[in-house]
Amino acid sequence: MMRSKRRRRREEEEEEEEEEEEEEEEEEEVETFFRNPIVKNYLEREIKKRKRKKEQLERRKLCNQEESLSMYDDDDDDDDDDDDDDDDDDNVDEEEENE
Numbered sequence: 001m002m003r004s005k006r007r008r009r010r011e012e013e014e015e016e017e018e019e020e021e022e023e024e025e026e027e028e029e030v031e032t033f034f035r036n037p038i039v040k041n042y043l044e045r046e047i048k049k050r051k052r053k054k055e056q057l058e059r060r061k062l063c064n065q066e067e068s069l070s071m072y073d074d075d076d077d078d079d080d081d082d083d084d085d086d087d088d089d090d091n092v093d094e095e096e097e098n099e
Helices: 002-035 037-098
Strands: none
Touching: 002 037
16 A cells, blocks of 8 residues: 555656656747747737837827817817807897897
8 A cells, every 4th residue: 555655656746747847848949939030030020010000000090089079179160150150140130120
């Protein structure tokens, strides 16, 4: 019984060590992959492209928002002011005529 427990422990320990070694190897492979100048260059270019695209999208959104606001404001202000002024003037003229 004692021997079987010891064996199990040893086997478990060996398995754990093997797993750890495999993980370390994988990490090293990944690190060497990303250290490769070609890969590094590619990734840097991709990052720059994505940043540019993001900035362009933000600019477009801002422009669109400004345009929509300006259109809304221009239309709204012009119509309201003109209509109100005209109505008031007409009312005053009508009142004067009635007197």
